[in-house]
Amino acid sequence: MGIGWNKKTLKEMLGHSKALFKETGHYMGLKQLPLKEGDPLKYERLFSRIRGAVVGARETALHISASPIVRELGELCFTLYSPEGDSLALSTGIIVHVHTMSEAIKWMIENNYEEEVGLKEGDIFTNNDALIGDAHTSDVQSIIPVFYKDELIAWVGSVTHVMEIGGVDAGGIPITTTNRFGDGLYFSCEKTGENDKLYRTYQIRADRNLRGSTYWHLDEKARLSGCQIIRDSLKTIIDDFGVDYYKKFIREIIEEGRQVFSARVRERLFPGRYRAASFYDKDVSAIIPGAWRMTHAPVELTIGAGGLFKLNMSGANKWSYDPGNSSLPAMQAGLWVAVTQMLAYDGKVNDGAYYATEHHYPYGSWANPDWPYVSLSATWGPLMITYNGVFRCMARSFFSRGFVEEILTGYGITGLIQWGGTDQYGKPLGGINFELSASGSGARGVMDGIDTGYAMWNPESDMGNMEIWELAFPMIYLGRRITPDSGGLGKYRGGNAFHSIVMAWNSNNIQLSDGGPGKAFNNAGIFGGYPGTPVLRKQVYCQNTDLPEIFKNKLPYPSYEGDPRSYTFAKMVKGDQHVDNMATLFPTDFKPYDIYLCLWNGGPGYGDPIERKLELVEQDLNNGHSLSETAKSVAGVVSSQHETSGEWKVDVMKTEELRNRIREDRAKRAVPCREWWQAERNMVMRKDIFPPIKALYQESMAISPDWADEYRKFWELPADFTY
């Protein structure tokens, strides 16, 4: 006798659900929505009550108790699930986890938790295992079962991004780990409490294995209290509507989500085949000195006239011994968070959108690794570039249908600055500065991208207040400023990123690390727009500075990057200057008064830059969003600055002349593409390609024979050609 509905086991319920979907293509076999059609007001009222409960719980919970990441930036979300683990309503926040927790619940059901672990009211489960259902170890989930009378009626899940996870290096996202064993504490759907109380042994484990557990416990309380608020609200709601109505409703609401998604595809996207490719270079010198490799994220999106939405990642290259791999649940969740921002973004969104999509992630690739001990610490690197490609494909599709206001060309991706050592209060320190949650978005189809205000993984992105981060870490901000031209230039430019200069402070044991790509572009524009700048490019910092003297004498101190060709800020301070040609700063000792330049990523552009409106260029020059040199060389705009007021003015006549000349110059320097193809093919035939790129092609061809065939076909290579 099971704890599911009508004495069924949860396993039986899940099996039945899967079989019905496979057989009919409809969730639970529902082709009609009788409750919605019969009494739409009652149906919508119930949905609003549930939605209100999960959103309200989030807003309450983060004010009960939470780390700065959660409280300042809202790095949490809550979701209500069916007994089989399908989400029916979600809060705002890091909604990617709506689907990861679905996978975790299904994993518990399929692994017979009902009989072998036991499930009862008040039980608490903790999960952060991305091979089961998560993105990476620092996303910690609390999941509770909810019973109504004797039946399991629902699950409630919550996730927060934690500051520290006890990995091989400090902070939530270890960057020197080479496998699972350096990723930090793993909880694989572990039972960590009962009767609404966490096991004391579980809390001790956190206390003894994290670099400071205060924030961990605060976040845990936020997650649990929110889950309990939702559980209590749900029971009142079921009392009000009746359990029979509720049971039928949750089937319909998910099928409605599926139908709405397919209808959106038919309404807004042009059927056909779309392709894009994105890249993420990775410093793996933690394992092999000086070694780098690059993640290849090719996407093929097929849109069917009937509503098909199919993502194929054939050609993704191999996973590697570094933290930048992903897992199947994380990839699925990434797809979910992408489509819920681009297509199904209204309130009534749930796992129906997931059921409406198809996907293929090649086994053995970084997107679906075939080694169970692969590191998944920095999963978001490859995830972000993948869905940058998907956003581009969808942007083209919106354009073809005329829905230009929906176009978003992609986004800047995020690096990660993490602190370790001893904090300013004398306690062990591990934490990540979440100002990273505010990159530039890609350009839109009718306007520029959002400056310093977008993170693909949290639609409520925010950089947070400097003062909060200064409380959390032993450092002081010397300044934050827009990074000019960091967004890709175009008719509409990508949103610009910002940069910060931070100074280590008030501790004699500080380690700083920063990880991200820097050798290659991580996004791309469309219709002639350029990509945003690579994320990190170089590591710029200065140690043993003369800042004590500068402060004492009240002299100007460095507060912004300045000219990217000469680093104005570095000239304002004496000391051991580093402008190192590496994108990753492995944990490095910093002392008080050492300074570090934190760089973030801008979004990609849209359209030919020489078609950019002059008033937009002038506005950018006067607001510090663009350098006059790039305005001239890229957008073809001639401008001058007033000697006293400093105001920039565009010279319309000279600009017109220059733009005409740029067109002429293009004709002079370009060659017919087929001519270029011949020369490039010769290079390919000679295999005269930079070794890490050659390795990328070799791996992609080995894992995906269909991608290899296309590669050979394009370059007209022999059938046995390989790298």
Add this chain to the structure above:
Amino acid sequence: MTTYSKEVLKSLLEGTLPWATTKAIMSGQKDEDRFEKYLEILQEKVSWQERIVVPLGEHLYVVKKIVDGARQFIIKCDCGHEFCDYRSNWKMDALIYVRDTEEKLDEIYPGDRKPDPNWSVIREYYCPGCKTQLEVEALPPGYPVIFDFLPDIEGFYNANPKLKKKILD
């Protein structure tokens, strides 16, 4: 049914619509007649006669062309330059300029804001007619030219019979 005038849609396309109106269009129900009006606006902008079937990009269209009495779908720039059949990658018939050195990249990405050209190059595709920059690719050397979009013209128009009669037949 939600609908917008051609004047409003034209302003939207030109990026001159006030933000409040643009936001209302983003947040509201979509207008069912958008595609039809969109094609009309685009058709009025070009000087040539071929019927636009699918807008492919800011300056590119799949158009219907009758050659020797037979219907063909070809890719055409708004300047009038004709590329190829829509099932082929038009980029192969474009002009290309590759920024594969630090010096060439520096014009766009000054100083340390550029990638390493061993890892990532910029390929700029220009229209041979008007020299407009139609696409930019950011790829490693040796990567095939990306075929961005192959529209399913029959699938789309079969699902929209009225449009099919007006545009294709």
